[in-house]
Amino acid sequence: PEGPQAVRILGQRETNLRVRAGEETYLSCHAEGNPPPSFSWHREIDGVLSDLAPTSKRPPSSSPSSSPQNSVVHVAQVRPQDAGSYLCRANNSHSVDQAVVQLVVYVPLRVQVSPPTQIVDVGRSASLRCLVSGLPIHSLVWFKDGVPLAELESGPSSSPRFEVGPREVLKLVRVQPEDAGMYQCLASNDFTTGQDSSQIRLGCKDGAQFLVGQYVTIHDNVISHVNITHARDEDGGLYACQARNAMGIALHTGRLNIYGPPFVRPVPPIKGVAGKNLQIQCPVSGYPIESISWERGGSLLPVTRMQRVYPNGTLILEHLQKTDEGILTCHAKGRQGQISSRDIHLRVVVPPKLMPFQFMNTVLREGMRAAVSCQLLEGDRPIDLVWEFEGKTISGGVANGITIRVPDEYSSTLVIDSLSSVHNGA
Helix, strand or coil: CCCCEEEEEEECCEEEEEEEEECCCEEEEEEECCCEEEEEEEEEEEEEEECCCEEEECCCCCCCCCCCEEEEEEEEECCCCCCEEEEEEEEEECEEEEEEEEHHHHHHEEEECCCCCEECCCCCCCCEEEEEECCCCCEEEECCEEHHHHHHHHCCCCCCCCEEEEEHHHECCCEEEEEEEEEEEEEEEECCCEEEEEEECCCCCCCCCEEEEEEEEECCCEEEEECCCCCCHCCCCCEEEEEECCCEEEEEEEEEECCEEEEEECCCEEEEECCCCHHHHHEEEEECCCEEEEECCCEEHHHHCCCECCCEEEEEEEECCCCCCEEEEEEEEECCCCEEEEEHHHHHCCEEEEECCCCCCCCCCCCCCCEEEEEEEEEECCCCCCCCCCCCECCCEEEECEEEEEECCEEEEEEECCCCHHHHHC
């Protein structure tokens, strides 16, 4: 401009800059005016402004011939304590203008649940601890067999089954058979998620009703047996024996019928994979049983050709869909008209699906920069996006000129700063 001009900040006056800890970043400020403005930087700490010195180093994308009416603060390696408000002031002899950059620093979340496995007797208590590193931590949720604990506790109950105490300790009060399974701790923020899991298995008390033993004969045959002390009518049902070695698995099932009214045992939540088939067995004891039926939402199954119900209480759901999710009810009816029912919670999880990608090999040459993005099209959380090279995992940060950037939990970008022969492969 030919005449005097007041200083004016170009772009937004308040911006948020999100950076992963350990990475390089630039805080930039652009302004115009005549005479050309001078810049000063300040950082706000507890309401007090402290001066910062701008740097001459520019981002790699900037041109040496770019306008001189800008100022940059270069942070070579961002630390968590660098997060906060940064004020840029531009002034000339006519006026002053300013802009604020909010620097948000995040550290990838890492989760560890301890102990990884726990054997608990029925009626005893159990505790799991979720250790989370990284920041910020916006939410922490516990799951059991893929179902949030809040959903499992949504029904009427005189006392809660689960308690989450200080230091993210999950306590199971008076463990019941249905409490056995996989427990998962999921931590998340706006940038990343982290998760780990632990298994709770049921043990046997002294004088347990079921005693399992095995021995080897002189002909090297392994004989396994189950002794049931003081059998009750609810002990009837389908029993399975599984033999396993390095070459495979063999399974045999047999039904034990004990005279008595029908009884459908509790079943923990069941998880199925979308697009796959799922077989569910109604665990019925009692004898004789006149009929076993399945119901969903008040409708007797099957209602579509994708559902099959067999007289022995087996339900097969073909090509699972999200719409199959919900409460299934099994009814068992005895000869005397007695009926026993049990609800089973079915959750359908969607497996991850990635958008295909490839490098432009016909264009790339040695010394060039290359980047490729991995994008998640669908899939239920939690999901980890991991890059591999020649079968080995590429860790975060910078290694062999390779940088991994994670803008959000649904995508990941791999950047090679300078291509060379060491990057050949898959």
